[in-house]
Amino acid sequence: MAPELPGLGVHNVIVGLPDLDADELLPACEVLCQEGFKVWTLSAGQTSQLPGLLRVYRRRARIGVHGVTTAAQVQSAAGAGASFVASDFLLPELVGVVPELPVVLGGMTPSELRAGMEAGAAAVQLVPSEAFGTSYLRILPSLLAPGPVIQAGRVERYQAELWLDAGGLAVFPRDIIGPEAVLGDNLDDLRVTLQHWRLGD
Template identity: 30%
Template sequence: MTPDQFLEGLSGSRLVAIVRGTDGQAAAEAALAVMEEGFRYVEVALTTPDALAAITRIRDSAPESCFVGAGTVLTAQDVHDVVAAGGLFIVTPALAESIEVGASLGLPVLAGAMTPSEAHAAMTRGATAVKLFPASFGGPAYLKALRDPFPRIPFVAVGGVGLNEAPAFWEAGAIAVGPGGPLIGDAASGGDLDALRERARAFLALAARHGEGKQS
């Protein structure tokens, strides 16, 4: 998957699931559950115990046209570990050396940034898109203000984005949103997968309605 393919696919799906928990096996099960419901892009945070093993399991078992990546990727070693585990994209929480390293390997990179300077720097370093994080800090109005001077930067809103908040971020120009806690809940720590699937269907239905509205 090239960065351009990642960007096109993410723009179409409008969603990337963020899996972070206390158990790698449970995280893998949660990721596969949301993929089975229709999420195409899922990141597993490296702060999750046994995250690399979880990524490998997800990569081996993911439905066709579904892609697993890693989040909280900070160092060059992190990038190489993720590639070895089978991760197909990386996500950072901030400006880190992993951006340049990932880009040099041809990986799609979703780079964390908050300020205009950080967003510009992320793209200069080779990011495929900017993860506005934490998006809840400034809200949709802040995203809209960022996009005024940077209309060509693809932004993904992450951090405190639930079902009630997602539509406003899409309307403000985010190509996608990244639900974490509002989607995954406690499923990545051994919680209820049936409830997770129900939440996943709600997010997917919301994204589909938003897409229909844009086309009409």
């Protein structure tokens, strides 16, 4: 049986953190927690920053690694303390590299996503979801039910709400937070952005 993803919180939104050092991310991560966003990812190239974030937020957030494509990256993420890993591609060989680590596999077609589920992925993600219209987003979660399916890519809020209403597990908008929102003079813009994404409020 596949390991389960960590709980996705009240908003069902996974937040990708920008490629910055842990010390630079800490203030923004505090705002994320305050606004109820407690599942984050770092890119595979930033795995070395994970321990620094976990020292502060291990009990308050679950942090994964996205963009993995190799077994070595999965092992590195697990060694750094990642709660899960995500790949944009259908790479069944990543499942089970670290048996207790949940793996999310990517795909575009129902057949690819179903193959990811059958490979033992904890969830699958439609990526890039912006390649599809709203009709596809409405039907896909029910077509693959009861499998856990995540919408990933450049996502608008109305698309995210449509996706969740259709039975999708979560949304993973890759561009919620950019470096400028984290490194600015204050975090007011970041907070406004996050409040816009408080799905279900």
